[in-house]
Amino acid sequence: MCNRFRANKKGRRNVIVFNAVSKRYENGREALANLDFEMQTGEFAFITGHSGAGKSTVLKLLTVIERPSSGEVFCAGDSLRRLRNREIPYYRRKLGMVFQNHQLLFDRSVFDNVALPLVIAGYSTYDINRRVRAALDKVGLLGKERLSPLQLSGGEQQRVGIARAVVNKPPVLLADEPTGNLDPELSAEIMGLFYQFSQVGVTVLVATHDLGLISRYDHRLLTLHEGRLVEDYQETSEYESGFEEARDHDFEDELDVAHTTGEV
Ligand SMILES: Nc1ncnc2c1ncn2[C@@H]1O[C@H](COP(=O)(O)OP(=O)(O)OP(=O)(O)O)[C@@H](O)[C@H]1O
Ligand SMILES: [Mg+2]
Numbered sequence: 001m002c003n004r005f006r007a008n009k010k011g012r013r014n015v016i017v018f019n020a021v022s023k024r025y026e027n028g029r030e031a032l033a034n035l036d037f038e039m040q041t042g043e044f045a046f047i048t049g050h051s052g053a054g055k056s057t058v059l060k061l062l063t064v065i066e067r068p069s070s071g072e073v074f075c076a077g078d079s080l081r082r083l084r085n086r087e088i089p090y091y092r093r094k095l096g097m098v099f100q101n102h103q104l105l106f107d108r109s110v111f112d113n114v115a116l117p118l119v120i121a122g123y124s125t126y127d128i129n130r131r132v133r134a135a136l137d138k139v140g141l142l143g144k145e146r147l148s149p150l151q152l153s154g155g156e157q158q159r160v161g162i163a164r165a166v167v168n169k170p171p172v173l174l175a176d177e178p179t180g181n182l183d184p185e186l187s188a189e190i191m192g193l194f195y196q197f198s199q200v201g202v203t204v205l206v207a208t209h210d211l212g213l214i215s216r217y218d219h220r221l222l223t224l225h226e227g228r229l230v231e232d233y234q235e236t237s238e239y240e241s242g243f244e245e246a247r248d249h250d251f252e253d254e255l256d257v258a259h260t261t262g263e264v
Contacts, residue, residue, distance in 0.1 A: 021071035096165030
């Protein structure tokens with residue numbers, strides 16, 4: 001077990017640890033060089049940098065779509081180096097993933113799209129119903145569960161993608177350019193949703209070019225340049241004061257509250 005996983009002196013736990021991580025793709029391209037950073041429970045961080053800086057590669061290592069060339073990544077209690085291939089789907093249940101291209105199934109209803117991770121994980125019909133409605137309520141889409149995603153706007157479709165990412169109540173939420181196709185107002189709304197999840201203890205890492213949207217929220221900003229971490233900036237003021245409260249909050253309770261208010 002990596003020492004950096006233990007609770008630090010303020011009692012916060014590292015949920016994500018990059019330990020001297022480098023990634024060289026097969027074509028010889030060095031996408032990440034000696035990357036070191038940690039993220040704690042309930043942290044809200046953006047990762048930014050020029051096109052090709054390595055942002056998506058960081059997320060691909062966390063989702064184990066790619067493996068590091070050297071160094072080690074830890075996430076949600078697992079050493080990813082030690083994960084066997086057959087263990088990867090179970091590990092991924094601890095991650096919520098949101099992409100620019102939200103990859104919804106257009107021949108299924110909104111409900112079915114959000115329910116998918118729960119169906120795969122073998123939840124009961126009762127739990128699926130309860131959790132899907134809670135997640136849709138959370139993103140402001142309760143009442144639209146019978147529609148096809150084709151009947152929704154781009155922003156609403158992206159929110160369905162977010163509901164699907166969080167329906168399993170993962171401790172970690174990862175997003176790669178989640179607002180790339182949206183106008184500034186909808187993008188701000190999506191970022192606001194991510195921030196809310198961090199406030200209930202979810203560790204949220206968002207790769208984005210959209211720096212204009214970032215400044216509204218207390219956040220941490222990791223900047224990559226040619227695969228190297230060149231800046232790690234923490235906006236602390238309100239974030240710090242909100243943190244202890246966030247840690248005491250349980251995401252399940254939060255979703256259950258949403259459920260009870262959304263369902264008579
Ligand atoms: N599968 C791959 N094979 C080879 N090289 C790759 C692969 N994926 C990414 N790269 C290279 O690694 C570097 C980092 O790519 P990455 O996709 O992580 O950048 P990014 O910061 O997400 O860029 P963008 O802002 O354009 O999405 C780039 O030079 C890219 O060309
Ligand atoms: Mg990218």
